[in-house]
Amino acid sequence: MDYNPVKIETKWQGYWDTNSSHEPSNDFTKEKKYILSMFPYPSGKIHMGHVRNYSISDAIARNYRKLGFNVLHPIGWDSFGMPAENAAIKNRVHPKKWTYENIDYMKKELNALGLSFSKTREFATSDELYTKHEQHIFIEMFKKGLVYQKSSTLNWCETCHTVLANEQVEEGCCWRCDNEVEQREMPGYYLKITDYAQELLDDCKQLEKGWPKQVLTMQENWIGRSEGLEFDFLLSDESREKLGNKFLKYSVFTTRADTIFGVTYTALAPEHEIVKYLCQNKLISDDKIAKIKEMQAVSSRDRAQNEKEGIALDIDVIHPLTGKKVPVWVANFVLIEYGGGAVMAVPAHDERDFEFATKYDLPIIQSIENEKNSFDESKATTDYGKLVNSGKYTGMSSKKAQKSIIYDFEKDGLGKKVINFKLRDWGISRQRYWGAPIPMIHCKKCGLVPEAIENLPVALPEDVQISGEGNPLDSHPTWKHTTCPVCQGKATRETDTMDTFFQSSWYFMRYTTDKSMWEDKVFDKKSSDYWMNVDQYVGGIEHAILHLLYARFFTKVLRDMGYSSVDEPFENLLTQGMVLKDGAKMSKSKGNTVDPDAIIQKYGADTARLFILFAAPPQKELEWNDSAVEGAYKFIKKFSDRSQNASIVSELPKIEHDKLSKESQLARKKVYEALKKSNDVFTEGYAFNTLIASCMEALNALSSQEDKSVWTEGYFILANILEPIIPHTCWEISENLFGLKNFYKIEILQEVFESSSMTLPITINGKRRCEIEVSKESSKEEIFSLAKRSASKWIDGKNIIKEIYVPNKLVNLVVK
RNA sequence: GCCCGAGUGGUGAAACUGGUAAACACGUUGGAUUCAAAAUCCAAUGACUUCACGGUCUUGUCGGUUCGAGUCCGACCUCGGGUACCA
CATH class of the missing domain: 3.10.20.590 (Ubiquitin-like (UB roll))
Known part of the structure; x- marks a missing residue:
């Protein structure tokens, strides 16, 4: 049989389309599998990362279909976002036109790969129907008290009059005009993800079976639960006077109450109220004020990378236990978002505090003694140990002292035990056009009110100028003017749009519902109860924290709103590595991209799929290699050519193993080893590369023998095993030899291993x-x-x- | 800076819970076939050393545990992902 990829791939893609081979059944009595790849952003053309992502999920979906499951394997488009606006700024194309043209193009590209997506449940998140339901969800969240407004610091470009994303800031300057970026306080909408912090943390436990350990560790660290002591530092009399009696105290949080006798200074974040007051009223030198302004101008991520810096504020607080005066500093490593924006500093037992104290020549007092690490002045010793120089707590172990100190603070009303999370509430406001409008209305009389449900969606106006300056929704002549849904008076719309993570936090639930119900329902409960959870989620490791955490959060919120019954959205998670060329991530700017279309045209989709699954295990980074692609093609050709050694049958031939030659016996062993490998690979780890190697070994072993029924049995099984990976070739072989009768769960024959x-x-x-x-x-x-x-x-x-x-x-x- | 990973031949990689390092490929070299080429087939291929049988070394670096370490422990180096407004 001559291997002609173009011919057979077109043929089978047509066959699958005509027969709707990949549509899920609405018969909910069948056993189901929901296999999902992270949906793509329609950037223009598919790249190798997409090929990898969808080849993996497609193999899994096809495998379960072959085993008789009702399989949902959908695709959609994460189609709101910045690149569409950037394209509009650069090329003066409307973001909507740009986006939907990209979707059309990329859809064809995906189709050419022979991916077994359900085609009837496809949507784009920028579709107005999607926005309608999304805004409904937002309003319900608002009514439940999960949405609130507050101010926070954002990147602002004064010349463009716009907020910049972190990505749009290049070395502290605006990407468009190169103007220096400032940090500006702006109001925005926030989701109370912190209300779910404990549950998000606890439920990591139930994900241990199906998620990579590293992802759970990252999530746990991100949520960052810690228990400790919160207490107040009272300002000294002089300092209180200096501050015009506006402040009496401020609170700090520490996880190391046992080191409290080692406190030699305390530090405030540059945004702390006391620091602001000191600056505004010029209570410290102009020099210092200027330095503090400089600190405030640096974004928090840059601060973390910069050297530790501080300024003495010339005020003191009183140590709650020793009664001694402790100097107050402002430090760039103290974050305003965490622990009240103030810390107690123990240079002897904290590395950051130590570095800072050494730099500014602040005293270092030992308060913990450790047998293993004797105390020395050249570094901080952070280990637990026995307390020294600690008044009545001297001699206690760290653990015991923590409990005892917290107990005493609570008893004396000086402080209390608190649980703190690093996790912050999720800011969803974006000052951009190409997103889902936040469906809120500002009314002079009624205040902030949600749009009426019957008026949804609040759709984007199409007639906008996108120049990169200002917010197009704000500057639109009429769009924001509306009537208040409560009092019917004049009112204005919110002009912020939602973070695109909002859309990707619930899209997987939308797929569970048949398209016929999409107009009226966000999801059909019966359908989502049947299809959820996602049995296998596949996507890039770069989403390990944000997207996955937000999706988990939404799942819990939607459960609490009665839309579904699951606590967690993704039962099993596979995080794929990136596709590299010449050791670097493929990207247009580096000019090291390989166009999947060119590979498909030259060798066919099966070759692209085989190469990408053979070159490395899915979790690992994958280095692109042109000649290895050639090798993948050769294997398929060989596999196709040698199929003429097999006979036409409609079931597995019966073979008397003992009567075979040694070579034939070995060939059968290799074939069944490959079958065994196939079972293992799909149940744990998805190491397709080793499965493909087994198939190659089996084909090599078959070729070293001559028994026709061993060839036939070999092809019956190998075409079955390889179908998820190189489907077109296998369907062609199967049609020619086995009348498509070999795609089912084949049992392993033990006798060949004995x-x-x-x-x-x-x-x-x-x-x-x-x-x-x-x-x-x-x-x-x-x-x-x-x-x-x-x-x-x-x-x-x-x-x-x-x-x-x-x-x-x-x-x-x-x-x- | 902080959190999480990765590092094995010329290259991509394999090695289940500590038990034969380099399976399967790519590449390279030699051979067969061919007028020639492509395609295909066969053989060799970690490094050093030896005429050969063989020997010595080898999983980023250094050290440790063990009869035995790519795998476990400790320290370090390099690269990658994330870092809350890229998706």
Whole structure:
């Protein structure tokens, strides 16, 4: 059979379309599998990362379909976002036109890969119907008290009059006009994800079976729960006066109450109220005020990378236990968002505090003693130990002292035990056009009110100028003027749009519902109860924290609003590595991209799919290699060509194993090993590369023998195993030889693995020297004596100190 | 800076719970076939060393545990992902 990829791929893609081969059934009595890839952003053309993502999920979906499951494997488009606006700024194309043209183009590209997506449930998140339901969800969240407004610091470009995303800031300057970016306080909408912090943390436990450990660790660290002591530092009398009696105290949070006697200074964030007051009223030198302004101008991520810096504020607080005065500093490493924006500093037992104290020559007082790490002045010792120099707590262990100090603080009303999370509420406001409008209305009389449900969607106006300056929704002549849904008076719309993570936090639930119900329902409860959870979610490791955490959060919120019954959206998660070329991520700017279309045209979709799954395990980074693609093509061609050695049958041939030649027996063993591998690969780890290697070994072994029924059995099984990976080729072979009757769960035949003898390697002092052939029934003594005879060359004249036999594995003789 | 990973031949990689390092491929070299080429088939291929049998070394670096370490422990180096307004 001549291998002609273009011909067979067009043929089978047409066949699958005509027969709706990949649509899920609405028969909810069947066993289901929901296989999902993270949906793409329609950037213009698909890239190798997409090919990888969808080849993986497609293999999984096809495998389950073959095993008889009702499979949902949908696709859609994460189609709001900045690139569409950037394209509009650069090329004066309307974001909507640009986006939907990209979708059309990329849809064709995906289709050419032979991906078994359900085509009837496709949508784009920028569709007005999607926006309508999304705004409904937002309003329900608002009514539940999960949405609130507050101010926070954002990147602002004064010349463009716009907020900049972190990505649009290049070395502190605006990407468009190169003007210096400032940090500006602006109001925005926030979602109370912190209300779910504890549950999001706790439920990591139930994900341990199906999620990579590293992702859960990242999520746990991100949520960052810690228990500790919150207490107040009272300002000294002079300092209080200096601050015009506006402030009496401020609170700090510490997880190391046991080190409290080691406090030698305290530090405030540059945005702290007291710091602001000092600056505004010029209570410190102009020099210092200028330095503080400089600190405030640096974004928090840059601050973390910069050297620790601080300024003495010339005020003191009173240590709550010693009564001594402690100086107050402002420091760039103290974050306003966490722990009240103030810390107690213990340079002896905290690395950051130590670095800072050394730089500014602040005292270092030891308060913990550790036997293993003797205290020295050159570094902080952060280990637990016994308290010293700590008043009545001296001699206690760190653990005991923490409890005891917290107890005393609570008893004396000086402080309390608190649980703190690093996780912050989710700011969803974006001052951009190409997003879902936040459906809120500002009314002079009624205040902030949600749009009436019957008026949804609040759609985007199409007649806008996108120049990169200002917010197009704000500057639109009429769009924002509306009537208040409560009092019917004049009012204005909110002009912020939503973060695109909002759309990707619930799209997977939308797919569960049949398109016929999409107009009226956001999801159909019966359908989502049947299809959720996603049995296998596949996507890039770069989403390990944000997207996955937001999606988990939404799932819990939607559950609490009665839309679904699940606590967690994704049962199993596979995080794929990136596709690299010349050691770097493929990107247009680096000019190292490989166009999937060109590969498909030259070699066919099956080659692209085989290469990408063979080159590396899915979780690992994948280095692109042109000649290896050629190799993948050769294998498919060989597999296709040699199919003429098999006969036309409609079921597995019966073979008498004992009557076969050694080569034929080995070939059968290799074929069944590949089948076994296939079962293993799809149940744990998805190491398709090793499955493909097994298939190659099997084909090599088949080629070294001549028995026709062994060939036939081999192809019946190999075409079955490889179908998820190179579907077009396998359907073609299967149609020609087996009338498409070989796609089902084939049972493993144990007899091909049975053998009476085994080969054992002999190692001397752990080094492999020779091997012996022994019967499986041999005793340990027999094995040792045979081993010694075979290895005599290496052990003669030496003493055998130890003899080790690892059953069925090896023999090790320790000699001297 | 902080959190999470990765590092094995010329290249992509394999090695289940500590037990034969380099399976399967790519590349390279040699050979067969061919007028020639493509395609295909066969063989060799970690490094050093030896005429050869063989020997020595080798999983980023250094150290440790063990009869035995790519795998476990400790320190370090390099690269990658995330870092809350890229998606």
